[in-house]
Amino acid sequence: MSDLKIGATLFCYGTEYARYEYDFEECVKQAALNGAEGYEIVATQMIPEYPNVSDAFIGKVERLRREYGIGPISYAANNDKGMRWDRNLTDDEMLANAIIDLKSAHALGCHVMRVQYMMSPEAFVRLAPYAELYDVKCGIEIHNPETPNSPVMQKYLELIKKSGSKYLGFVPDFGFLSVQPNHPMWLRALRNGVKEEHLRLAEKLRREGVSQEEAAKQVMAAGASPAIMEALSGMWGFVQFHDEKDLPGLLQELKDILPYSFECHCKFHYLDENNHEFSIPYNKIFEVLKASDFKGYLVCEYEDETYCGGTGYTRRMLAMQHELLEK
Secondary structure (H helix, E strand, O other), X not given: OOEEEEEEEHHHHHHHHHOOOOOHHHHHHHHXXXXXXOEEEEHHHXXXXXXXXXXXXXXXXXXXXXXXXXXXXXXXXXXXXXXXXOOOOOHHHHHHHHHHHHHHHHHOOOOEEEEOOOOOHHXXXXXXXXXXXXXXXXXXXXXXXXXXXXXXXXXXXXXXXXXXXXXXXXXXXXXXXXXXXXXXXXXXXXXXXXXXXXXXXXXXXXXXXXXXXXXXXXXXXXXXXXXXHHHHHHHOOOOOOOOHHHHHHHHHHHHHHHHHXXXXXXXXXXXXXXXXXXXXXXXXXXXXXXXXXXXXXXXXXXXXXXOOOOHHHHHHHHHHHHHHHXX
């Protein structure tokens, strides 16, 4: 039987934070006021001493926990192998950085750490004894355009199973379940002078499996504005989408990976006044979650592609999550 809790990543308020409209405390306050039972902290964004964490910052986190009733439940690590200008970091270097992240996650009281798949499967599996030492479960993020059945994710799964460690697993991001084009990107293209008919053509070509290069040729031959190229980049990139007919298979992939998952990211890009996400079928996803044995946080994650701030949309998303849980 599932045991689902609702959380929010403070990345939802990244625009307000970057504009100095919110400080760290205000981000925590907003998450608490709108129904989050815990929050994910994006380490590079909000920890002043990153990759380390000071006693002063830990003290602030604990004060806010007492004041607002929520604390950090997960730590979003930044596994950046491109830190040097001359070469990528080696597996040993990536592992060393991740161990520092584990230490910081433990100090903050987090029991889950989101790991990005720039860390190779071979380096990731070597995290097991350190994760066990610090009592922090490490989950590789499954992020669009990857799905649980992607070859690289299957390689992680193979090594996780082989390790036998209960501290290695996944953090699926529900963006991989998108079945419609990214709505903010679509609206931005229209504002930039792209015609709806050309966006519809691009959508059709994407659904037909045409390559991005060939799609670009066809939409330009149809008279599209060059501004459509940003939309094409998204449709074939990190906000790509699938056909509705593929959804049952993708939901089965989610079911298969849930036993190895420590947390889920409820990605959202745009919600209307009825708390409806345009691209991601959350009603279907929550049916799967509630019928599963998954125990953990469903952490909403806003991608602010309209640069309007995340406060209003995050309020809607948290309300939608609570509503779906209660149905």
